Amino acid sequence: MRFKSKIKNIYFRIKRRIFPRLFTSDDMCKYLQENNIKVGKETKFFDASTTCIDAGRPCLLEIGEYCKITAGVIILTHDYSRSVLRRVYGEILGEAKKTIIGNNVFIGMNSIILMGTQIGNNVIIGAGSVVSGIVRDNVVIAGNPARIVRTLEEHYEVRKKRTLQEGIQYAKTFYEYNKRIPTIKEMDPFFPLFLERNIDVVNENNLTIRLSGDNYEEIVHDFLNTKPLFDGYEEFIKYCGLPI
Numbered sequence: 001m002r003f004k005s006k007i008k009n010i011y012f013r014i015k016r017r018i019f020p021r022l023f024t025s026d027d028m029c030k031y032l033q034e035n036n037i038k039v040g041k042e043t044k045f046f047d048a049s050t051t052c053i054d055a056g057r058p059c060l061l062e063i064g065e066y067c068k069i070t071a072g073v074i075i076l077t078h079d080y081s082r083s084v085l086r087r088v089y090g091e092i093l094g095e096a097k098k099t100i101i102g103n104n105v106f107i108g109m110n111s112i113i114l115m116g117t118q119i120g121n122n123v124i125i126g127a128g129s130v131v132s133g134i135v136r137d138n139v140v141i142a143g144n145p146a147r148i149v150r151t152l153e154e155h156y157e158v159r160k161k162r163t164l165q166e167g168i169q170y171a172k173t174f175y176e177y178n179k180r181i182p183t184i185k186e187m188d189p190f191f192p193l194f195l196e197r198n199i200d201v202v203n204e205n206n207l208t209i210r211l212s213g214d215n216y217e218e219i220v221h222d223f224l225n226t227k228p229l230f231d232g233y234e235e236f237i238k239y240c241g242l243p244i
Contacts, residue, residue: 005034020049028053032063040065040103044213047071054078054115060096064103064121068213072110075099079115102137111146122152164229167193171240181242184233194236197224 012031016023028048032039036058043063045051052074054061060077063069082093097116101107105119108127113119119135126142126149135141138152150158167190174182184191184205191207199220202209209223210216230236234244 008034016049023049031055038062040067042213042215043067043069045069046212051075054099057096060098060115061100062098063101064105066104066213066215067101068106070107070109070127073107073113074111075101075113076115108142124152124155163190164193166190167236168240171237171242175242181237181244187233192223192226192228194228194230194233196228196232197226199224 009031012023012027012034015027025045025048028045028051029039029043032053032055035055037053037055038061040063042065044067046068047070050071051069054075054077057077061075063075069075077099079095082095086092095115098118099113099115100118101113102119102121102123104121105123105125107113107125108129110127111125111129111131114130114132117131117133117135119125119131120137120139122138123135124140125131125146126140128144129142129146130144131141131146135146140149140152140155141147142149149155167187170190171182171187174186184195185207188207191202191205195201195205195207199209202223209219211219230239237244
């Protein structure tokens with residue numbers, strides 16, 4: 001390792017240990033890249049100080065683009081359980097498998113990605129999962145050991161229905177708690193249900209359309225090319241059964 005890289009590695013390790021709240025997603029990406037680990041563009045570590053990346057074998061780890069890696073995630077490139085076998089059978093056995101995380105993968109909190117796991121593109125991994133083997137594209141997995149829960153298309157349909165249900169429930173709960181109708185801003189991120197497709201209106205209401213680990217231009221393009229379920233916020237509030 002070059003001297004400059006060594007200094008950077010020491011800096012990142014000290015920052016992570018002494019000032020964990022200041023250890024950012026960008027710091028994690030730079031640290032991994034300094035260790036020659038491939039990390040794709042716009043990949044985000046949402047709590048970098050609690051994420052454990054096995055960087056001892058950099059050639060055996062690849063992380064794709066637009067991945068979202070949450071708190072407490074562990075990603076491994078080795079398995080030292082061979083030490084047990086050595087003590088019993090007196091023989092040193094090696095292990096080496098490449099761990100690959102594809103593009104646009106969400107890894108839920110406290111999940112463990114075991115050595116040699118190959119995760120495809122567009123995969124959602126539920127919190128607390130233990131993942132091994134080959135995970136195909138476009139699926140939702142969860143559990144220990146992780147198994148396919150549904151396809152990504154099925155999950156999309158489920159979430160589409162629940163977005164309306166949960167938006168209504170949130171508006172009602174907000175009203176009961178605060179004794180007033182929520183503002184459009186306070187209904188963020190449910191605004192696609194009722195807001196006109198106009199980026200100026202989005203900005204006027206200070207709504208969150210810049211999503212971490214995503215492409216702003218693509219978000220705007222997709223938003224403008226969909227249609228709201230309701231003809232304005234007032235219609236949505238009436239549908240929720242709340243007074244105007």
